Amino acid sequence: EAQVTQNPRYLITVTGKKLTVTCSQNMNHEYMSWYRQDPGLGLRQIYYSMNVEVTDKGDVPEGYKVSRKEKRNFPLILESPSPNQTSLYFCASSLSGQSIYEQYFGPGTRLTVT
Amino acid sequence: AQSVSQHNHHVILSEAASLELGCNYSYGGTVNLFWYVQYPGQHLQLLLKYFSGDPLVKGIKGFEAEFIKSKFSFNLRKPSVQWSDTAEYFCAVTPSSNTGKLIFGQGTTLQVKP
DSSP, X not given: OOOEEEEOSEEEEOXXXXXXXXXXXXXXXXXXXXXXXXXXXXXXXXXXXXXXXXXXXXXXXXXXXXXXXXXXXXXXXXXXXXXXGOEEEEEEEEOOSSSOOOOEEOOXXXXXXX | OOEEEOSOSEEEEETXXXXXXXXXXXXXXXXXXXXXXXXTTSOEEEEEEEOSSOSEEEOGGGOEEEEEGGGTEXXXXXXXXXXXXXXXXXXXXXXXXXXXXXXXXXXXXXXXXX
């Protein structure tokens, strides 16, 4: 089954404790992206990757890191989480080429930083 | 800066009523346009997309949207809503000049009363 998986689905952590949210897709998509969803703000793009070893900042990259060593995986790293990073996070993937096409979204990771 | 604006934040309709959700974007160049839907407890999924050609596009579940270039708009419509259409709807834009960026609107929560 074609899908984007994220782990963990729920996470409660404390300020400053490094964490990684994993994202994996099985559709051989070149493009992957991370978003955060906050009430009244919609989805905002954090980072995206057009292909392996190619990453770029979205609209809200501060406090986040990513890496794309393999085509199927795109982990999101919070080196020192803060309470303002409490949010619902989505990973997505897509074919690319002239432009990204239909994005397939993961189930989301709800992160709470206390 | 590029942005997407959804004018209606919360819409309440009775079943069989007609629906139109507004979406305007600010970008002077060529764009690709999307509507995504998030049903309660489910992943974001693509409702419909516009890349080029006929500005009236049809999506799943009886939804359609019209791209009006002169108005920078991509409004979503459905002639007769059902209770199962209760969800959050997001308009999104990809500027063709920056193919990795996907910019979302704030979202519109639609509540359909049976």
